[in-house]
Amino acid sequence: MNHATWPARILMVIFTALIVFAIRKAQGGAQYQIRRIPGLSAIDEAVGRAVEMGRPVLLSHGLGGVDVITLQAVAICTSVARQVARFGGRVKLPIYSAPLFPLVEEAVGQAYADEGRPDAFSSDDMAFFAGQQFAYAAGVSGMIHREKPAATFYFGTFFAESLILAENAMQVGAIQVAGTPSTTQIPFFIAACDYVIIGDEYYAATAYITRQPTLLGSIVGQDRVKLALLLLILFGVVLGLFQLPVIANLLGKEDLGLDAYFARGPK
Amino acid sequence: MFTSKAGLALAGFIAMAALLSVAIYAILMALPPKARKPLIAVVTFLSGAIYALEWVWPVDAGGKENFLTPYLKSFADIVTVLQGFALGIGIWSILTVHLKRVAQRRENWGFSVVLLGGILAMLIPYFLKDVHPNGYNKAIYAIAFDGAYNSLNATMYSVVAFYIVSAAYRAFRIRSIEATVLLGSAALIMLGQVALGQALTGWIPTTGFAANFRVENVANWILEKINSPALQAVELGVGVGTLAMALRLWLSLERGSYFEEDV
Numbered sequence: 001m002n003h004a005t006w007p008a009r010i011l012m013v014i015f016t017a018l019i020v021f022a023i024r025k026a027q028g029g030a031q032y033q034i035r036r037i038p039g040l041s042a043i044d045e046a047v048g049r050a051v052e053m054g055r056p057v058l059l060s061h062g063l064g065g066v067d068v069i070t071l072q073a074v075a076i077c078t079s080v081a082r083q084v085a086r087f088g089g090r091v092k093l094p095i096y097s098a099p100l101f102p103l104v105e106e107a108v109g110q111a112y113a114d115e116g117r118p119d120a121f122s123s124d125d126m127a128f129f130a131g132q133q134f135a136y137a138a139g140v141s142g143m144i145h146r147e148k149p150a151a152t153f154y155f156g157t158f159f160a161e162s163l164i165l166a167e168n169a170m171q172v173g174a175i176q177v178a179g180t181p182s183t184t185q186i187p188f189f190i191a192a193c194d195y196v197i198i199g200d201e202y203y204a205a206t207a208y209i210t211r212q213p214t215l216l217g218s219i220v221g222q223d224r225v226k227l228a229l230l231l232l233i234l235f236g237v238v239l240g241l242f243q244l245p246v247i248a249n250l251l252g253k254e255d256l257g258l259d260a261y262f263a264r265g266p267k
Numbered sequence: 268m269f270t271s272k273a274g275l276a277l278a279g280f281i282a283m284a285a286l287l288s289v290a291i292y293a294i295l296m297a298l299p300p301k302a303r304k305p306l307i308a309v310v311t312f313l314s315g316a317i318y319a320l321e322w323v324w325p326v327d328a329g330g331k332e333n334f335l336t337p338y339l340k341s342f343a344d345i346v347t348v349l350q351g352f353a354l355g356i357g358i359w360s361i362l363t364v365h366l367k368r369v370a371q372r373r374e375n376w377g378f379s380v381v382l383l384g385g386i387l388a389m390l391i392p393y394f395l396k397d398v399h400p401n402g403y404n405k406a407i408y409a410i411a412f413d414g415a416y417n418s419l420n421a422t423m424y425s426v427v428a429f430y431i432v433s434a435a436y437r438a439f440r441i442r443s444i445e446a447t448v449l450l451g452s453a454a455l456i457m458l459g460q461v462a463l464g465q466a467l468t469g470w471i472p473t474t475g476f477a478a479n480f481r482v483e484n485v486a487n488w489i490l491e492k493i494n495s496p497a498l499q500a501v502e503l504g505v506g507v508g509t510l511a512m513a514l515r516l517w518l519s520l521e522r523g524s525y526f527e528e529d530v
Contacts, residue, residue: 003333004323012323019511023520066353068512098357099350105360123364124373128382132416134423160427167430170437181505183498191438192430199501203508214521218511225507 007250018228019221026217034219039177039195040208043080043153046175050150051089056125057081058092058149060140060165061104062156062180063133065097069181072203073156074100076179078107079209080153085115092147093126094140101128137161141168154178154193155202158185166192179205200226288352308519315517317342389416452489459486 004012026032050057059077064070081091093108095101105123112121129139141164144152152169154162154176162178162185169176170192178189179197189196197205200222207215236247272280295303321335365379392408439450458464459482468482478484515521 002322003326003330009323015507015510016514019514020518020520023515027520065350068509068516071516072512098361099353101357101364102360124368126364127378128361128364130385132420134420138419138423160424163427163430163434164423167434181508183501183505186501188431188434191434200504200508202505203512214515218515218520222507222511225510226504229503229507 014228015225018224019218022221022224023214023217026213026220029213030217032213032216032220034204034208034211034216037197037201037204037208039179039197039201040205042175042177042195043083043209046151046153046177047080047083047087047089049175050084051087053150055150056090056092056147057084058094058140058144058147058152058169058174060094060152060154060156061096061100062154062158063096063136063161064100064157066099066103067157069157070097070100072206074104074107075206076155076209077104077153078111079206081108081121082111082115083209085112085117085120088117088120090120091125092143092149094136094143095126095128096136097131098128101126133159133161137164140165144168144172144174148172149174151175151177154180154189155197155205156180158182158189163188163192284348311519312517314342315513319517452493455482456486456489459483 047057057080059080061070061073061077064073077093084091091108093104095104105126108126109118109121112118127139127143129136129143140161144165145168149169149172152165152174154165155178158165158178158180159182162180166176166178166189176193177195177197178193179202180186180189181199181202186196186198203222204219206212207219232247236245236251239246240248295306298306317335317338321333321339324333324335326333326336362383365382367373368376368379369383389411392404392411395404396408435453438446439453440446458467465481465483468480471477471481473481479488
């Protein structure tokens with residue numbers, strides 16, 4: 001079982017404090033701005049185009065179960081569904097994980113209800129395509145060719161099926177927006193999709209779309225953590241150039257002897 | 268924390284756990300929403316705190332565990348049980364949706380029949396194989412799983428090869444500076460991986476400054492000095508994003524999207 005070293009404990013406390021402080025400050029009324037992310041700006045364009053063409057919008061949550069990445073995917077897709085509902089469009093939701101089915105049904109149904117169109121969404125717009133990777137890929141491909149969505153959104157955990165989904169949607173002329181923290185799948189999405197959200201932009205998506213203070217504060221907190229890490233790395237590099245690998249030793253060492261001190265107690 | 272049970276004791280524990288779960292569910296449903304939310308927030312915090320504390324708490328002299336470590340497996344079992352409930356709810360929801368669709372003959376109800384038939388076609392042979400493990404039942408399972416399912420899976424996977432070619436063709440078309448750089452670096456890396464490509468620069472000495480221009484060395488340089496750091500930077504951002512998301516969920520700071528209005 002892995003346990004934290006003392007430097008990791010200290011850094012974790014600092015990072016947690018930075019993020020929670022920024023969230024609390026945002027909730028208290030602080031105004032934060034977020035830079036333009038082209039992939040997320042394209043959502044309006046894609047949704048508007050789908051509504052104009054009278055074709056649905058397909059939202060895929062990937063192959064995750066009920067985990068952090070997929071919950072974020074649900075949040076993003078629900079925000080997109082809210083916009084689709086606002087413009088009077090339809091969504092199609094292929095589902096991979098059975099436990100996710102009622103969660104997505106509830107979230108998207110609520111989004112439609114919030115926009116005053118509860119009757120425009122029903123469970124018929126959702127399809128459970130087996131909890132198996134290529135069965136899901138085959139099911140979504142079939143759905144794409146039958147429904148001919150004008151826009152497709154892929155958010156969540158993806159593996160080899162990412163290219164099957166994106167290439168099939170390309171064949172029906174859909175605008176495609178993808179976002180995944182899986183670094184191995186990003187190149188496939190970049191090759192096949194119109195817009196790709198990479199890295200921590202994935203976690204910034206809901207903040208960007210909804211502009212909720214809690215989420216904006218979280219993004220600011222994240223940026224401060226990244227800045228702190230960057231400074232730590234630069235400091236370590238500079239010290240390393242002068243043959244003083246202090247930071248590398250500090251972070252790389254299993255512990256600083258404090259664990260042993262606590263275990264045996266003061267002499 | 269709990270010792271393993273078997274036979275009647277196991278059945279009794281499962282029944283008790285099921286009853287307890289139903290009771291907890293009933294209590295939660297009976298509570299007004301305002302009282303339910305703090306309760307859920309407290310349970311979420313305590314559940315997360317166990318794992319967080321276990322990770323940060325100083326370990327014993329052996330460096331292996333602290334006072335919480337022995338209980339982790341039991342907590343992991345609780346998570347498995349909860350996932351079982353989530354799966355049960357999911358299956359129930361799917362069956363309800365598709366049975367209704369078939370009963371009401373709604374659009375595309377035939378696909379629902381196929382889905383329900385597919386579930387039974389895999390489920391029944393699986394149970395029969397375990398309950399009555401005779402040759403006949405094993406053969407039916409083998410046909411359903413190895414014969415049909417695995418073959419269909421492999422077929423879909425093989426399709427990826429064709430899509431890689433079409434996606435690569437579109438990505439590598441020289442439409443912009445980025446696409447040109449992408450094409451150039453991809454070509455160098457591909458050449459650096461195969462003997463034919465390496466033969467192109469085989470005449471360059473393997474030592475000295477000139478060796479840097481051998482195609483395999485150029486490919487390795489791109490992978491190690493450009494690709495790898497870029498991926499690590501992306502992963503660093505993802506890691507910080509995951510930490511922030513986990514904190515929002517753990518401390519119930521998030522109220523947006525699928526929970527409720529912002530605080």
